[in-house]
Amino acid sequence: MDEKTVTVQDTNPMDTETLEVNFGPQHPSTHGVFRMNIVLDGETIVSVKPVMGYLHRNHEQIAENLTYAAVMPYTDRLDYFNSMANNFGYALAVEKLARIEVPERAQYIRVIMAELTRLVNHVSVIGFLLNDLGAFFTPVLYAFREREKILDIFEAISGSRMMCNYFRFGGVKRDVSDADLEQIRKIVQKFPAFLDEFEALLTKNEILCMRCQNVGVLPPDLAVNASITGPVLRASGVNYDIRKVDRYSIYERFSFRIPLGDKGDVYDRYYVRILEMRESVKILEQALKGIRPGEFIHPKSTSFLKLPRNFKPPVGEAYGRVESPKGELGYYLVSDGTPQPWRYHVRSPSLINLTVLEDLCVGHKVADAIIILGSIDIILGELDR
Amino acid sequence: MAFAKNISAIDQGIKNELAQKGIVIATLNDLYNWGRRSSLWPMQFGLACCAIEMIATACARYDIARFGAELFRPSPRQADFMIISGTVTKKMAPLLVRLYNQMPEPKYVLTMGACAISGGPFIDGYNVLRGIDRYIPVDVHLPGCPPRPEALLYGLIQLQKKIDSQEIEKCEWYQKGLKRVYPVPEYGPHGLIPKYNPEVWRPRQEELRKQRYGQPILTGKKTKAPHLDVVTTAPSS
Numbered sequence: 001m002d003e004k005t006v007t008v009q010d011t012n013p014m015d016t017e018t019l020e021v022n023f024g025p026q027h028p029s030t031h032g033v034f035r036m037n038i039v040l041d042g043e044t045i046v047s048v049k050p051v052m053g054y055l056h057r058n059h060e061q062i063a064e065n066l067t068y069a070a071v072m073p074y075t076d077r078l079d080y081f082n083s084m085a086n087n088f089g090y091a092l093a094v095e096k097l098a099r100i101e102v103p104e105r106a107q108y109i110r111v112i113m114a115e116l117t118r119l120v121n122h123v124s125v126i127g128f129l130l131n132d133l134g135a136f137f138t139p140v141l142y143a144f145r146e147r148e149k150i151l152d153i154f155e156a157i158s159g160s161r162m163m164c165n166y167f168r169f170g171g172v173k174r175d176v177s178d179a180d181l182e183q184i185r186k187i188v189q190k191f192p193a194f195l196d197e198f199e200a201l202l203t204k205n206e207i208l209c210m211r212c213q214n215v216g217v218l219p220p221d222l223a224v225n226a227s228i229t230g231p232v233l234r235a236s237g238v239n240y241d242i243r244k245v246d247r248y249s250i251y252e253r254f255s256f257r258i259p260l261g262d263k264g265d266v267y268d269r270y271y272v273r274i275l276e277m278r279e280s281v282k283i284l285e286q287a288l289k290g291i292r293p294g295e296f297i298h299p300k301s302t303s304f305l306k307l308p309r310n311f312k313p314p315v316g317e318a319y320g321r322v323e324s325p326k327g328e329l330g331y332y333l334v335s336d337g338t339p340q341p342w343r344y345h346v347r348s349p350s351l352i353n354l355t356v357l358e359d360l361c362v363g364h365k366v367a368d369a370i371i372i373l374g375s376i377d378i379i380l381g382e383l384d385r
Numbered sequence: 386m387a388f389a390k391n392i393s394a395i396d397q398g399i400k401n402e403l404a405q406k407g408i409v410i411a412t413l414n415d416l417y418n419w420g421r422r423s424s425l426w427p428m429q430f431g432l433a434c435c436a437i438e439m440i441a442t443a444c445a446r447y448d449i450a451r452f453g454a455e456l457f458r459p460s461p462r463q464a465d466f467m468i469i470s471g472t473v474t475k476k477m478a479p480l481l482v483r484l485y486n487q488m489p490e491p492k493y494v495l496t497m498g499a500c501a502i503s504g505g506p507f508i509d510g511y512n513v514l515r516g517i518d519r520y521i522p523v524d525v526h527l528p529g530c531p532p533r534p535e536a537l538l539y540g541l542i543q544l545q546k547k548i549d550s551q552e553i554e555k556c557e558w559y560q561k562g563l564k565r566v567y568p569v570p571e572y573g574p575h576g577l578i579p580k581y582n583p584e585v586w587r588p589r590q591e592e593l594r595k596q597r598y599g600q601p602i603l604t605g606k607k608t609k610a611p612h613l614d615v616v617t618t619a620p621s622s
């Protein structure tokens with residue numbers, strides 16, 4: 001009996017030691033070169049400290065030394081999954097600054113491209129999330145099969161698969177031919193069938209439910225206080241979508257719903273993305289019906305696109321924002337009347353959404369940290385800039 | 386790229402004749418290189434935008450598995466070659482050199498994209514390394530921003546050709562005293578120390594960039610902030 005009491009004293013909970021684990025920057029599940037310092041107690045996470053800056057490419061500093069038009073290709077490289085959405089935000093900001101009008105057809109083309117990018121982004125993100133869950137590479141193969149089809153269209157209209165550089169101030173670079181529109185129509189028609197297939201594999205899968213439900217719950221008040229935006233916010237049940245709130249471009253013409261989650265866990269973030277894709281398909285269908293022949297770029301803006309050094313917006317500031325697939329992507333510009341912006345700042349959703357990482361992870365097991373990170377959906381190019 | 390042909394000591398005519406009877410003759414070099422080049426294991430390591438094209442190459446449409454290089458290894462200890470896919474920042478460069486040092490011989494490096502070659506579009510950035518070849522030797526450079534998946538496959542074929550041209554008696558990694566471990570640069574107050582490794586890279590004498598593209602872009606000339614309150618702000622929406 002004496003011995004037993006001794007052993008009980010030995011396993012005093014005060015005796016455990018915490019373990020510090022360095023995770024990344026070279027790790028297959030960090031979505032690039034992201035690094036976390038995780039402190040573990042057994043397998044439970046005690047604290048998470050992100051270390052950033054491994055992909056700091058001086059986007060803002062370089063842009064302040066370029067002309068306004070020359071910044072456009074750099075915005076492609078911010079969030080390299082959805083270059084079109086990045087172009088969109090920057091074009092909106094400059095148009096606000098210089099008060100440029102955009103013709104009707106260009107607006108439609110912009111919306112079509114932005115929604116196609118949303119499909120590309122969400123489908124790949126879900127693929128990578130499942131990669132992190134352990135379904136190694138199979139969902140990614142399905143996702144990239146669809147992605148390639150959409151990239152083909154991007155290539156046909158802009159000349160590049162990923163870095164499209166397609167938007168211009170006051171319109172878009174090239175017109176979209178009828179054959180391309182027909183191709184887009186075909187993809188949009190078939191996309192719901194693909195989503196059904198994807199969902200049949202995943203949504204009610206027991207392993208997925210067990211791993212994702214009640215993991216990384218983000219309460220709505222914390223989400224609002226930390227200024228989280230995008231699908232992560234909506235999965236927590238807050239109805240905030242810049243397409244509805246700001247009604248930029250011509251989004252008020254389309255009828256679509258905002259899918260909301262009710263718990264805010266990883267599963268909700270996954271499912272909100274699936275539902276958002278279904279809504280995007282609706283917007284695309286309406287846009288493809290509504291598009292009419294016309295000008296694809298405002299005739300006034302073609303002149304300064306040939307001579308970008310002559311494009312001098314009036315002194316002032318402007319903030320253009322779009323609902324990028326990751327959240328609110330904003331561009332803040334201050335002009336001093338010269339061909340180069342005085343100040344250029346990007347409000348990147350990846351960086352701001354990542355601020356809640358520690359709150360989501362603490363108390364969960366170490367394997368959950370990876371899927372929580374995957375469900376927040378960060379892109380390092382945009383995070384570090 | 387110019388390669389030495391893999392010179393086979395056996396006459397091609399005899400080889401063909403025997404092949405018709407079902408006898409295959411190969412030199413040890415052929416066999417050795419055939420084995421090495423047909424199962425290259427890349428290191429799974431994405432740096433920036435180009436990594437997405439690398440993943441696309443591994444997926445169904447382009448299918449890098451046809452070239453035997455589909456097994457992406459997360460650990461440098463198991464990898465044969467490293468695809469440096471994206472911008473190498475000064476914060477990342479020491480880690481890359483260390484990863485390279487950890488790879489077992491024989492090891493190869495393939496840079497993918499303008500950024501990894503020379504800094505690419507971000508060459509003017511204060512935090513961007515102007516090419517990873519300043520610190521480690523590179524076998525294949527793949528230009529493009531980003532290179533298409535076909536280009537990555539082409540680069541892989543070029544690497545296979547290079548492997549084919551190596552000979553077992555002459556290759557470096559069986560020589561005595563080979564140490565292909567390169568010094569890891571350190572973070573200094575103004576970038577990395579040393580600036581480059583003179584063993585693998587030397588700065589060019591002529592300024593190619595100025596010759597080809599003229600004066601570099603203006604930097605840091607502005608000193609006075611605009612008076613925003615003087616002007617009416619842009620109308621909302």
Ligand code: SF4
Nearest residue numbers: 434471498499500530
């Ligand atoms: S070369 Fe282009 S696509 Fe590749 S990492 Fe650099 S900026 Fe990105």
